[in-house]
Amino acid sequence: MQKRIRIAAFALAAAISVLGCSAQADQTTDKIKATLQSRLGVDGGDIKSISKAPMAGLYEVNLGTQIIYSDANGDYVLTGDLVDTKAHRNLTEARLAELNKVDFSKLPLENAVKVVKGNGKRQMAVFSDPNCPYCHQLESTLKSIDNVTVYTFLYPVLSEDSTTKSKSIWCSADRAKAWESWMIDRKAPTAAGTCNTAAIDSNLKLGAKMNVTGTPTVILADGTRLPGAVSADRLESALGAVR
Incomplete structure (x- = not known):
């Protein structure tokens, strides 16, 4: 009986010690937060x-x-x-x-422009502004990447014209073609941006929630982020590392 009491007392002391460390950690972090x-x-x-x-x-x-x-x-x-x-x-x-890792499975892919290259087995998402020069650079890089499905979330954050172009691309009969024509060949979209463009508003809210502060922002299928216009070699290596 005494042995059981000693064991119980030891367990209780250990639990109190852990709680004490946790409370101390909380006090320290709370203090840092308040001070900053x-x-x-x-x-x-x-x-x-x-x-x-x-x-x-x-x-x-x-x-x-x-x-x-x-x-x-x-x-x-x-x-x-x-x-x-x-x-x-x-x-x-x-x-x-x-x-900042993202749960790719929870991304609203229906709100993105879908472009399939080759067998499309690999997947990636991109938050992109149509007037962002680095986004244009990334699109040129993607020309050399095969067997991938790219979901582009139109993310017009640079200017009012970015919003106009995004709406026109979204309202095009072939969104993928309109997107690539503008981003790669510089052929401006011609569709009137008068369709339902709620997806673009949703993209802006989603990007803000996910701390997407720059374009392009690449998100791989495993949730890894690659900020900026990454090189073809780095992108290919990152895609190949996804399991």
Whole structure:
């Protein structure tokens, strides 16, 4: 009986210890958040999460599109990449990719322009603005990528003309053809953008929710993001790594 009591007491003490550590961690992260809000004018909603960084004494502050680092009091802040010199790995980049991973299966693909290349077995999504020069560059790159289905979410964020062109492309009889004609051959879409363009409004809301702050933003089938006009080699390698 005494042995059982001792075991129960040990288990209770261990549980209290874990709860104490958790409470202490919560107090620290709450303090950091409050300090950054008051001193830097950071909105509480902009801070998505705060957790311990791989480097002792540092805390990772997730701002959605950026990770910064703070000490335990919020007195000092570091911006930039944290690099593991042993593994030659950019920890900040890897962590941001992990935090911003997308559930591809939940993307509303019906709101995207679908282009099938070859057998179309591989899949990727792109948030793209029709007037974005880097988006044009990516479309040229995609000409050399085969056996892939590309779902382009029209994401007009650069100008009013971007919205006009997006609506015209969406209202075209052949959206894929209208999109590629403009992005690759610079043949402006001619359809009147008077059809139901609610999909474009939905895309803008979805992109904001997913922290899509630049175009193009590529999303692979495993949820990995590739920001910017990635090269053909990098894109092919990334597509091949998807399992």
